[in-house]
Amino acid sequence: xxxxxxxxLIALLGIGSGYLxxxxxxxxxxxxxxxxxxxxxxxYLTPPDVVHGVLTSERAQEQGMVTLQSWAEVRKAAQVQxxxxxxxxxxxxxxxxxxxxxxxxxxxxxxxxxxxxGIDIEEFSAALGLPNLRAPGExxxxxxxxxxxxxxxxLLGTPEDVQAMRNANWLERSILGEPIKLDTRNxxxxxxxxxxxxxxxxxxxxxxxxxxxxxxxxxxxxxxEIASIYAK
Numbered sequence: 001x002x003x004x005x006x007x008x009l010i011a012l013l014g015i016g017s018g019y020l021x022x023x024x025x026x027x028x029x030x031x032x033x034x035x036x037x038x039x040x041x042x043x044y045l046t047p048p049d050v051v052h053g054v055l056t057s058e059r060a061q062e063q064g065m066v067t068l069q070s071w072a073e074v075r076k077a078a079q080v081q082x083x084x085x086x087x088x089x090x091x092x093x094x095x096x097x098x099x100x101x102x103x104x105x106x107x108x109x110x111x112x113x114x115x116x117x118g119i120d121i122e123e124f125s126a127a128l129g130l131p132n133l134r135a136p137g138e139x140x141x142x143x144x145x146x147x148x149x150x151x152x153x154x155l156l157g158t159p160e161d162v163q164a165m166r167n168a169n170w171l172e173r174s175i176l177g178e179p180i181k182l183d184t185r186n187x188x189x190x191x192x193x194x195x196x197x198x199x200x201x202x203x204x205x206x207x208x209x210x211x212x213x214x215x216x217x218x219x220x221x222x223x224x225e226i227a228s229i230y231a232k
Contacts, residue, residue: 032082032110032223033223034220034223034224034226035220035224036216036217036220037084039064040064040084040085040212040213040216041066041077041078041081041082041083041084041085042063042064042065042066042083042084042085042086042087042212043065043066043067043068043074043077043078043083043085043086043087044057044060044065044066044067044068044086044087044088044089044117045067045068045069045070045071045073045074045086045087045088045089045092046060046067046068046069046087046088046089046092046117047069047089047091047092048069050089050091052089052090052117052118052145052146052148052199053146053147053198053199053200053201053204053205054199054200054201054202054204054205055117055199055205059205060087063205063209065087070095071092071095071096071097071100074086075100075103078107082110083107083112084111084112084113084212084216084219085112085113085114085115085212085215085216086104086107086112086113086114086115087114087115087117087148088114088115088116088117088119089117089118090116090117090118090119090145093116093119093123093124093127096127101127101128101129104128105128105129105171108128108151108152108153108171109153109154109155109162109166109171110154110155111152111153111154111215111219111222111223113150113151113152113211113212113215113216114128114150114151114152115148115149115150115151115208115212116143116148116149116150116151117148117199118143118144118145118146118147118148119143119149120142120143120144120149121133121134121143121149121196122134124143124149124151128151130151130171130172130175131172131175131176133149133151133175133194135194136177143196144198146198146199146200147196147197147198147199148196148197148198148199148208149194149195149196150194150195150196150197150208150211150212151192151193151194152192152193152194152215153171153174153191153192153193154189154190154191154219154222155170155171155189155190156188156189156190156222156223156226157182157184157186157187157188157189157190158184158186161182161184161186161188164182164184165180165182165188165190168180168182170190171192174190174191174192175192187229189222195211
């Protein structure tokens with residue numbers, strides 16, 4: 001099955017600052033860089049020996065991903081090196097604490113692409129604490145055990161504007177098609193998008209990898225643009 005790209009919303013309103021620090025909760029905050037690493041930090045959170053189509057722990061490692069088995073391990077790894085993308089096996093969403101969910105929300109806002117593996121859209125949306133990510137009018141076709149759903153977002157601006165956007169529930173409102181137009185003179189960028197697909201073939205796996213690569217490159221590009229503006 002070919003991957004169906006679902007663009008939920010892209011609202012690019014300029015570029016801003018305030019992106020350099022991660023959003024830890026009682027954790028050491030690690031600065032994000034503007035230079036994309038040769039090997040982006042992509043983690044697959046999964047129980048051992050779980051298979052979804054062609055995706056296994058071994059296959060993920062071959063693709064340069066780090067496989068971990070708990071949210072605590074994921075958060076610890078993110079303290080050492082900020083995440084670029086996070087794949088989460090279906091059953092691991094049930095282990096999310098409210099503190100984990102808050103932490104994950106901040107990761108999403110900072111540009112970490114989150115992939116729900118083997119989970120349907122409604123359940124994935126609820127796990128992230130977000131409105132239904134299924135596009136309006138989209139047929140309720142299950143993602144399936146051999147499918148995935150990718151959600152990505154990015155919020156860039158001054159710390160004050162970023163906090164104002166969060167206070168106004170920018171992510172939920174963007175998903176619902178009600179983007180916020182903040183009254184500010186500072187450049188601001190906010191956008192969300194999503195895609196779904198299958199993992200039944202090597203071509204499917206390569207396509208997912210390409211989507212993640214493209215998104216990661218985009219995020220680093222926006223950060224670099226921001227750094228250039230504020231360096232002047």
